[in-house]
Amino acid sequence: MKKIYDLIIIGAGPAGITAAVYAARKKMDILVITKDIGGQASWSGDIQNYTGYQFISGPELAVKFEEHMRKFDFEIKENEEVKELTSQNENLFIKTDKDNYQTKVAIVASGKKSRELGVPGEQEFKNKGLTYCATCDGPLFAGRDVAVIGGGNSALDAALQLIKIVNRIYIINFTDNLTGDGIMQEKIRANKKVSIFNNSRVKEILGDSFVQAIKIEEDKEEKTLDVQGIFVEIGLIPNSDFAVDLEKNERKEIVVNQRNETNIPGIFAAGDVTNVPEKQIIIAAGEGAKAVLSAFRYLSTRK
Amino acid sequence: MDKKIKVYGVPGCPFCKKTKEFLKNKGLNFEDIDVAADHDLAKEMIKKSGQMSVPVIEIDGKIVIGFDKGKMENLLGS
Numbered sequence: 001m002k003k004i005y006d007l008i009i010i011g012a013g014p015a016g017i018t019a020a021v022y023a024a025r026k027k028m029d030i031l032v033i034t035k036d037i038g039g040q041a042s043w044s045g046d047i048q049n050y051t052g053y054q055f056i057s058g059p060e061l062a063v064k065f066e067e068h069m070r071k072f073d074f075e076i077k078e079n080e081e082v083k084e085l086t087s088q089n090e091n092l093f094i095k096t097d098k099d100n101y102q103t104k105v106a107i108v109a110s111g112k113k114s115r116e117l118g119v120p121g122e123q124e125f126k127n128k129g130l131t132y133c134a135t136c137d138g139p140l141f142a143g144r145d146v147a148v149i150g151g152g153n154s155a156l157d158a159a160l161q162l163i164k165i166v167n168r169i170y171i172i173n174f175t176d177n178l179t180g181d182g183i184m185q186e187k188i189r190a191n192k193k194v195s196i197f198n199n200s201r202v203k204e205i206l207g208d209s210f211v212q213a214i215k216i217e218e219d220k221e222e223k224t225l226d227v228q229g230i231f232v233e234i235g236l237i238p239n240s241d242f243a244v245d246l247e248k249n250e251r252k253e254i255v256v257n258q259r260n261e262t263n264i265p266g267i268f269a270a271g272d273v274t275n276v277p278e279k280q281i282i283i284a285a286g287e288g289a290k291a292v293l294s295a296f297r298y299l300s301t302r303k
Numbered sequence: 304m305d306k307k308i309k310v311y312g313v314p315g316c317p318f319c320k321k322t323k324e325f326l327k328n329k330g331l332n333f334e335d336i337d338v339a340a341d342h343d344l345a346k347e348m349i350k351k352s353g354q355m356s357v358p359v360i361e362i363d364g365k366i367v368i369g370f371d372k373g374k375m376e377n378l379l380g381s
Binding site: 038043057058059063078127128129131133136137138139140142210229 | 313315316317318319320324338342345349353354355356357368370371372373
């Protein structure tokens with residue numbers, strides 16, 4: 001018969017890792033299943049608001065989280081993606097792309113991922129000029145012409161990272177004005193390399209084996225811009241598709257109460273995948289701790 | 304025999320860092336290539352991998368795209 005864990009934590013970002021640390025200290029029999037370790041924290045730039053660190057980079061903080069988690073002796077399934085989470089007779093069943101698991105309690109802490117454009121050419125040119133990570137792939141576009149899609153903080157941040165190295169930047173913004181912070185807007189407007197297209201949407205990505213151009217519609221007028229790089233920065237969506245039975249809000253975030261309980265007994269959720277107000281590393285970590293304490297209480301009443 | 308390993312990456316990319324840590328923890332030596340600093344090496348990486356994201360890992364001529372532990376372990380183990 002298949003082993004039944006006390007607790008399975010799905011995801012290993014700030015919420016999942018904090019939950020795992022608390023659970024390990026409570027000597028629960030746990031398993032962590034995750035695609036990657038560190039989650040969005042790994043992608044963050046400079047962090048100056050995580051208490052105890054006056055200044056730390058995202059990757060460094062993520063490494064510290066991981067080291068803390070690995071101090072304890074429990075199993076971590078990395079590079080594994082949860083496909084299904086279901087409840088049956090007070091037991092929970094998890095199906096991944098590699099295996100099946102069974103547990104008494106689960107914490108969903110699977111976070112968020114980059115929102116895609118959903119236009120022709122996007123899948124084809126992914127990593128072939130089209131990217132969702134300016135910090136990673138930006139330097140490969142030195143001297144090239146690029147488009148940044150979006151008008152919020154992450155788009156402007158990407159544009160500012162690219163300004164120093166690329167030849168030309170087109171910002172393709174859906175609304176009638178940029179929405180990112182004023183300081184960033186000023187810097188961007190002052191730079192001659194940048195052209196801003198407001199009220200514009202992406203229609204198609206064009207190219208051969210790599211991106212060569214982007215087709216946009218500006219105020220109902222179609223334009224094709226020659227670019228070799230496209231940086232998509234149009235926000236995030238929760239990784240919540242596998243949890244079909246859980247109640248979600250209109251943003252596809254899992255609805256939890258103050259104790260991190262979902263609508264299904266035994267399933268808790270924490271961090272950016274939930275409807276918790278404010279998405280911050282420190283909040284996600286705190287939510288992870290709350291969720292596991294609730295889960296621990298639930299388990300002790302159940303036994 | 305020691306395998307010939309190259310890591311193409313850029314500074315500040317979290318998965319490049321993770322890849323290097325992973326190899327170091329296995330006690331393996333590798334050539335650390337910064338494609339942000341050298342345009343020709345960036346071209347070489349794009350040509351070899353047929354794509355434009357980092358990291359790219361080359362193990363005895365075989366290419367791994369991204370921090371793919373399983374694939375790296377397979378290539379290192381055989």
